[in-house]
Amino acid sequence: MTANLTVNLTMAVVLAALYSAGFYLLMQRSLMRILIGTVIVGHGANLLLQLAGGPPGRAPILGDAAPEQMTDPLPQAMALTAIVITFALTTFLLALAYRSWVLLGHDEVRDDVEDRRIRRLERRLAESEDDKANEDELEREATQ
Amino acid sequence: MSAFVLVHLLVALALPIVARRNTGMAFAIAALPPAAALTWVLARSGAVLSGDAIVEEVPWSPLLGLEFTFRLDALAVLMTLLVSGIGVLVLVYSIGYFHAGSGDARRSAPLLLTFAGTMFGLILADDLLTVYVFWELTTVCSFLLVGQAGISRESRRSALQALMITTMGGLVMLLGFVVLGEAAGTYRISEIVAEPPGGTPLAVAASLILVGALTKSAQVPFHNWLPTAMVAPTPISAYLHAASMVKAGVFLVARLGPVFVGVPEWWLPTVVFGLITMVFGGWRALHETDLKKLLAYGTVSQLGFLMVLVGQGTYAAALAGAAMLLAHGMFKATLFLVVGIVDHQTGTRDVRELSGLGRRMPALATIAALAVASMAGLPPMLGFLGKEAAFGAFLEEGGGTGLLIDFVLLLGSVFTVAYSARMLWGAFARKPGVAPTGGKQPGAVLLVPAAIPAFAGVVLGIGYPLTDELAGSYAAVYGAGVDPLHLELWHGFELPLLFSVVAVAAGLWVHAMRVPLTALRRRLPKPLDAQRGYERIMALLERTAVGVTGRTQVGSLPTYLAIILLTVVAVPGSVLVYHAHVPADMALHHNLLQIPLAILVIIAAIAVVRAKRRLTAVLLVGVIGYGIGGLFIVDGGPDVALAQFLVETLTMVAFVFVLRRLPARFTKGDAARSLRWPKLALSVAGGVVIALGAVLFSAARQQPPAVSADFIAQSEEGAGATNIVNAILVDFRAFDTVGEISVLAVAATGVASLVLASRFDRRRRSSRGAQATAPAERPGVVLSGNGNGRRQEEEQS
Amino acid sequence: MTDPRITAPRNGERPGVPWTGWDAPRERWLLSGFPRDGRERAVLLELAARIVFPTVLVLSIYLLFAGHDRAGGGFSGGLVAGQAFALRYLAGGRMDDSAIISLRPPVLIGLGLTIATLTGFLPLVFGQELLESAIFKISVPLLGQIKFVSSILLDIGVYLLIIGVVLDLLRTLGSGVEADAAAAERGQA
Amino acid sequence: MTTPARRALRRLPLVLWLTAVWILLWGTLDLGTLVFGLLVALLVTLVFPLPPVTTHMVVRPLSLLRLVCYLAVDLVVSTVRVSWQAVRYGPRTRAGIVRVTLLTDSDHLTAMVANAVSLAPGKFVMQIDRAHRICYVYALGMRAGGEELVRREVLALERRIVRAVGSAAELELVGRIEDSAGTAGKEDA
Amino acid sequence: MDVVFVVTFALLCLAALLALIRMIMGSSTLDRIVALDVIVTLIVAGTCVSMGWLRDGSNIALLTTFALLAFIGSTSAARLVEKKEPYR
Amino acid sequence: MTVLVALPVLLPLAAAGMSLALGRFADFQRIIGLVVLAAIIADAGFLLYLTDRTGPVVLQIGGWAAPAGITLIADRLSALLLVVSAVVTFAVLIYSIGQRLTDYGRERASTTFHPMYLVLCAGVSLAYLAGDLFNLFVAFEIMLSSSYVLITRRTTASRVRAGMTYVIVSLTSSLLFITMIALVYAATATVNLADLGGKVAMLPEGLQVALGLMMVIVFGVKAAMVPLHFWLPDSYPTAPAPVTAVFAGLLTKVGIYALIRTQTLVFSHDRSWTLMLVIALVTMLVGALGALAQNDLNRMLSFLLVSHIGYMLFGLGVYDVIGLTGVILYVVHHITVQATLFLVSGLITRHTGTVALSRMGGLAKAAPMIAVLFALPALSLAGVPPFSGFVAKLALLQAGIGAGTWSAYAVTAGTILTSLLTLYAMARVWTRAFWGQVRAPEADPDPDDELVVGTGNSTRPMVAATGVLVTASVVIALVAGPLAGVSERAADDLMQGTTYREAVLGGAR
Amino acid sequence: MSVLDVISACCLVLGALSCLLGAVGLLTFPDVTARLQAATKPQTLGLILVLIGTALQLDFHYSLALALVALFQMLTAPVLAQLVGRAAYRADSIRRENLVVDEMGERIEREHDRP
C-alpha cells in the first residue's frame, strides 16, 4: 500500500468520461437509455471505489505477494458488493422498462399527467387576472 | 379543575352514543358538566375573590415547559359565569331549538360540550401554552360547529374563513408566547406577571400575542369571520360567537395585561383597533336587516369596546372592562337566543318581514327589552354600570388622550343605542305595510334560558356592590390605588352620566334617521371591505400555490435528474473547484496498461452516447464493463475483476433477452434538440466535478489504511482465508454480504413480478373474454386527481 | 414479414421442415430435450452445451471453495453456475426440469437467503458473537489436513441464492418474455 | 440393456473428465483433491444428469493426436491465407456456400466435423441439415468452380475424425467409401 | 523479455481498438456481436499475457471463466438476435 | 444481549427468505410477518429502555472490533426511531393483510408482497442501526430495492410511470452515494462513522465542506429536501395505500436520520447552520404551496410530506440540543401521522373510488369512523394542540427563537406559516371530502391492479390498523414528557458525539 | 533469454500479431460472414499462441489449466461462428454479389418454387 494515493490523470479522465456519459444518458427520455446511463455511472462508481484504495499493486492474496505490495482489499470488497447491487438494480430496471413497453407500447418516461394539469391551470390563471376566476378554475379543472 | 375539563371531554366523547338515540337527552346530559363546573366555581368564589386563588398543575412535558396549569382567580370566576353559565343555558335551550334527531343536533351536542370544556380550560389556564392548547381547540370546535354538515357552500366557506383567520392569529400568538416564555424562562402566567421580562422580546411578544387576541375577538380588520360565521345554528352563535369564544381574545388581553403594563406595543394597538372596531361594528350593525347579522356586528362593536377597556392597563379601565365583559355576555346571549326563538317560531329573522311580534309574544319581547336595555346602557342594567365606569375610567386618566378615547367611545355608544333600538324595533315592532308575523308560541325550554341572563343583567345591575366586588377583585391586579373607581348606579351628576344621556338620545335619533342613513351608506365609498380583502388574499394564495407548483413541479424526469445533477455541480462542485489545487505529483498513469484500457473505455463511452440502436448501446456498455474489468485486473483486484466480468456478461444476456421485444432503434426525437447541448454541458460538468473530487480526495489522504492492514494481518488466523477480499466479504464484513444478497433476492422477485405480470394479464383477459364479449383491450387509466377513468391519450398514442 | 420459404412446401427431401429447422439434432443431448418456446434447435450448440454445462458447474464449485484462498467465492461461483444455466437455456433447455431436484427459483432464492441469515445466529449457540466464524482443522488419514471455515456456510447460502436469482432471471426475462412474444405473435398482446 | 451398472459406466467418462477439470483448476494432484474432485463430479452428474445417447465414441489416441496436429497446422496455414486475403483483397474478397453431404450420420460426428471445419479460418459450417447429413460450408476466398475442392477437404477432415473417434461401424463405412472413391484417400495421406 | 510483453500488449491493444471501431461502425448487430467476441477474447489474451509477465499463474481459473463468458455473452446475443433480425 | 441489535435486521430478512421459499402458504406468510414485526417492536422497545438506561448497545459483528468490522449500534436516537418504525410497519402490515383478505380471500398468497415488505423493514432497521457508512449504503439499497418492487407491483399504465420516476431518481442518488463513499474512503481510508468523525476533521477545510454538502445531497434526495424533492409527489401518490404509508412514513425519515447522524457525528457546524435553515424554509413553503395546488388527496399529502421535511431540516439547521430535540420529536410524530394519513386516504378511496377531492363528498356522514380517523392525524399534522405535532413543533419554535439569528427567526416564521397552510390544506380536504352531499362510490377505474378502490367498504382490520396508528399518535402526545426527555438526551448525545464514538471505538485496539 | 524464453516470445508476438491481423480483417472484410472468418479464427490461433507463450513462462502445472482454456476456446469459437453465420444468412447480412456460389440458397429457392 503505497503512499502516493493520487488518482492518476488517465483514471481521472476515464472517470470523467464515464460519469459524463452516464449523466447524459440519465437525462434522456428513453428508459433504456436511462438504464444504460445508470449502468455506466455504476461502472464509474465501482471504478472509483477501486481507485480509492490506491494505485495498482498485487492482488491482496496472502502468499502471492507481500502485504506491502498488495492493493487495499477493503475498497475491492466494497466495489464487489456495489457491483452486485448495481447488477441487481439494473435487471430490475430492465424489467421495468419491459413492463412499461408492454403496457404503454413505448419505453419512454413521459411527463407526469397530474403535474401537466397543474401547469395548464397555472397558465390559464396567469392569463385571466381576475380573482374570482380562481376558485372556479380550480373546480373546473378538477371536475373536467 | 383538570378533572372538570376532563369530565367535559369524556362526556362529550361518550355523547354521540346517546345522541344517536335521543338528541334532547344528549343536550340535557351535556348541560351537566358545565353546570357542575359552575357550581364548583361559585362555591369557591368567595375565597377566590378575596384573593386566594386555587392552583393546580398537571405536568405534561416539563422540558418544553409544557404543563397544564389551572388557576381559579377573579377573572376566571367572572369568565366562568359566561362560559359555564351561558353554556348550561345554551345547552338547555338547544333541547328545544334543534329538531330532535336531526344531524345538526347529533353533531352539536358533543361538540358544544367539548367546546364548553375547552373554554373552561382556557379561562382557568395559568400557563401560556395551556392557553394555546385550549385556544386552538376552541377554534377547531368553532369550525366544526359553524360548518355542521357543510352542505351549503356558504357554510363551508364561513367555517373555513373562521378557522383560517383565528388560526392565523393563534399561530402568531403562539410565536409570541414562545418569545415571551423563552425570555421569561417560564410559561407560567402568574410567574411572568410577578416578574415580567423586559426589552425587545417583551415588545415583540406583545405585538405577536395581540395578533391572536385581535383575530379571535374579531377586531377590525380581522372581524369579518364573525358575521359570516352566523350561518351556524343560533345556539352556537349565541354561545361561541357572542358569549364566550370571541371573548377569548379580550380575556387574553385582560389576563396578560399586567405583564405588558406600559408597553406601547401592547396598549396602543388594543386601543386603536378597539376603537375602530367599536365604531365600525356599530355603524355596520345599523344597516343589517338580518337580525343575527345585526347582532353579530353589534358583537364586533362591543368586542372593540371591551378591547379598549382591558387593553388600557389601569384599575379603572379593568374594572369597567370586567363589568362590560359580564354585561355583554349576558345581554348578547339573551339576544341571540331571542333571535333564535324568533327564527325558530316564525321561520324568519329579517326585520323587513317581521311585524307585530311584540304583541304576539310579549314574554319574549320583555326578555329582549331587558337585554337591549343593558346593551344600550340604560340604568339600572349591568350594561349601564359598565359603560358609566368606562367613561369614568378614561376621564380619570385625564389628559387629551383620555378625552379623545371617551369621545370615540361615545360615538360608539351612540351607534350601540341605535342598533339596540333597531334590534328591538326590528324584531318586535309593528311595521306599517308588513303583514303581522305568525308562528307558534315558544315553550319554556326556549324562553327560560333566554330569560335568565336577561334578568341576571338586571340583578347584577341593581346588586352593583356584588358586581363591583367581582370586577374589582380582577382589576386589583393593576393595584387599586388610593381612591379606586367603583361600579355604582349613581355617581352623581358627572360627565359619564352626561355621556350616557347623550348616547341614548343621539342613538335614538340615529335610529329614527335610519332610512336616510342607509341611503347615505350606499353612497359612501367602501374603503374597508374586509371580506373582499380576505377573499383576495386567499385567491392570491391559491394563485401563488398553483404558480409556484406549476413552474417547479414540471413532472419531467429528465428535468428532475438535471436539477439533482445541477445541485451536485453547483454546491459541492463549486466548493471543490474553489479549493482545487491539483497535486503536483499527479501521475499520468500508474501502469502502462491503464492507458489502452482507458482509451477503450472512453471511446466506448462516447460511442454509447451516440448509439442509435439499443443493442449497439448494450454491446458497447459490455465493452465498457469488460474494459473496467481489465482495469481491475491491472489494479490488482482479481476478485472484483471476476465479479465484474461475470456480472457484465449476465447483464448483457439480460438486456438481450428484453431487447428481443423492443424496437431495434431508440425512439427518435428523444430529446429536444435545443436541450442537447445544455444537457451535455451539465453532464460533462458533473463528470469533471467527480473526477476532480477523486483526485483531490485521494490526494488528501494522510494516513495509511489501518483498517485494511488489520484485515491483512488477521485474515489467515482470524478468518481462515488467504484471499483477503473474500475474507472481508464472508467474515469481516459479512453483514454487507447478507444485505447485498437480500438486494439480489429482491431484484429477482421484482423482475418476476414485473415480467410475469403480462402473463397474468393475459390469463385474466382470456377469462374475462370467456365471460362476456367485452373488448379485450383495457385502456390504461389514471387514478389520480382528474382520473375519472379517462384514457390517457398521450400515453397510448 | 414471414418468409414463405420458412414454411416451404414439401420438397420430397424433407417435407414440412423449414430451412431454419434443419439444424435439429437427432438425439436428445440435454435433459429437457428441445425448446418448447419455438426456438430452433442447433446441434452444434446442444453438443457444446452438453460438454460445457457440467464442466462449468465444476468450475463454479471450484470457485466457491477456492474463494477463501484465491479469486472466487460464493458470488463468482454462483454467477458462473448461473452462466451454465444460461447456456443451457440458450441451447434450448427448459429451466424447470434441468435437475433431478426441482426447485422453483424463488424457493431457491428464499432458501439461500434463509441460510445466509440464519447461519449468522449459529455462533451464538457456541457462545460467540453473531456471524463470528470458526475454523476447524481436521486431519483425515490419507487426505491430509482438511480446513473447514464456518463462513463457508454463508458463501454456500450466497451461492445458492445467486443460482436462484439467475434461474429466476432465465424464467422471467428468458421464458417469460419469450412467452409474451409468442402471445404477441398469436395476436393476444 | 440399461442396468444401473451400465448407466453408471456410461457416465464414467464424464465423471473422469470433470475430475480432471477439478484437478487442473486446483493445479495440485494429491489424494485430497482427487477425492473431492470425484465427489464434486459425482454431485454434478447426479444432480444434473444428462440424457443417455445411443451413439458411442471410441477414442484412438494416435489418430486423435494426428488429427490435432493436422488441425494445428491447418489453423496456422489458413490463418496466413485469410490474413493475406484480408490485406490483399479486403472488401473485394469473394466467397461461396457449398453443400457437403457427409458420409457418416451421427450427431456428434457431424458436430465434430462442423467444429473442425470451422476452427480454421476460411471455412465454417453455416447450416447443418442433420436429416440429410448435409453441411453447408461457407468458404472464404473461393473462386468460381472451387466447390469440389471444398467438398473434398471437408470429407477428408471427416475421415480423420472418424479415424480418431468414430465407432467401428463408422470407420468401416468410411473406409468402404474411401476405397470406392479410389484416389480420394491418397490425396491427404 | 519486457520488450516482448510490451510489444504483445501493444499489438493486442491495437487489435482491440480496431474491433471497437467495427463495433461502433456496425453495420449490423451481428457485426457488433462478433466485434464484442473479439474484444473479450483479446482481454482474455491480455490477462493471460499479464499473468506471464508477472509470472503469477494463481488466477488461472479467472482465465477459464473469462474464456467461457466470452462465449456465453456473444452466443446469447447471436441466438436471440436470430429472430429479431428480418428474414430475407 | 448485544444480539438484540441485529434482530431487527436479521429476523425480517430470514422471515423474508422463508416467506419467499414457502410462497405458496398464504397463512404462513401472514403469520410470520406479523410475528416477526411484533417481535421487533418488543426488541426495539427493550433496546430503547436499555440504551436510555445504560448507554448505546453495540454489536461488533463477527467479533471484529470497529473500525475494521461492521458495527451495529443502537443509541437513543436509533432505538427510538426503531420503536416508532416497528409500530408503523406492524400496523401497516395488519392493514395490508386486512385489505388483501377482503379483496382476494384467504387462500391467495403473494410471492412478492410479504417478502418485500419484510425486506423493507429490515432495510429501514439497518439504516437506523448501521454504524458504518458502507453498511448504511447497503441498508439504503435493501430498503430502496424492496420499495422499488412494492411500488411497481402489479402496475397499471399510469403507475408504471410513477414507478419509473421513483426508481430512477432513487437509483441516481444511490450512485451518488457510492461515489461519495469512494471519495470518503479515498481521503480517510475508513468507512466507520465513528472513526470518520476524527478523520474527516483532519482533511483540508474545502474538502470537508464539499464532502458534507455531498452527503446533504445524497441524503437530501431521499429525504425529499427542496430542490431535490420533485420525484416524491410524482411517485408516492400512485402506490397502494399501505405502500405509500410506509414510504411516506419511513423512507423519507431514514434520509433525515442519515442526514442527522452524519452531520452531527462526522461533520461539525456552527450553531445555526444557515444553509440548512434556508433549505428548510424553502422546503416548507414549496411543499405547502404544492399541497394547496392539488386536487388529488394523495398528492396533497405528498406535498405536505415534503413541506414537513422542512420542519426537520429546520431543527437540524438550528443545530443545538433543543433544535435536535425538536427534530427527533418531529420525526417520531411525523412517521406515525403521515403513515396514518395515507392509510386513511386508502380508506377514503375505498369508499369513494377516487382520490380527486372535488369528486368526493359527505364522507363524515357516510363513514363517520373514517372522519374521526382522518381528523385526529390531520390536526396533529397541522400542529394543533394537544396532538403530537404540536409538541414537536413547539420544541422547534423554542429552538428557532432561542437560536437568536435572523435566519432562524425567518424559518420560525416560516414554520408558523407552514402550519397555517397545512391546516388550510387539511381543512380543505375536510370541507371537500367529508362535508357536503354524500356521493355514491365511483367504480374502480382499473380493476386489475393492486389498488382496489370504490368498494364502499373498509374491513375491520384496515380500520383497526389505522386506529392503532391514530392511537399511537395520541400516545406520543400523552407521553410527550418522557419522550421529550429521551429526545433531549438523544440530541445531547448527538451534539456531544463522544458517547457514540466511545461506544463504537472504545474496545478497538 | 533462454531458449524457452525465445520460443515464448515468438509465440506471444505471433499470437498478438495473429489477433491484430484478425482485427484488421474484421475491419476490412465486406460482410458479416467474411468478418466472422477474419475475426474468430485468427483470434483462436492468437489466443492459443499467447497461451502457449504464457505457459512457457509459468510453472508446468499451470500449463495444463491453460490447455483447458485453449480447449474451451476451440470448442466454443466454431459454435459461435455457426450461430452468427446462420443468423447473418437469415438476416440477409451477407452480400450476395460476393458469393460465387450459394448451394444453400439454391435449395431454399427450389423448395420454395416447387408448387
Ligand code: NA
Ligand atoms: Na367535495
Ligand code: NA
Ligand atoms: Na384498481
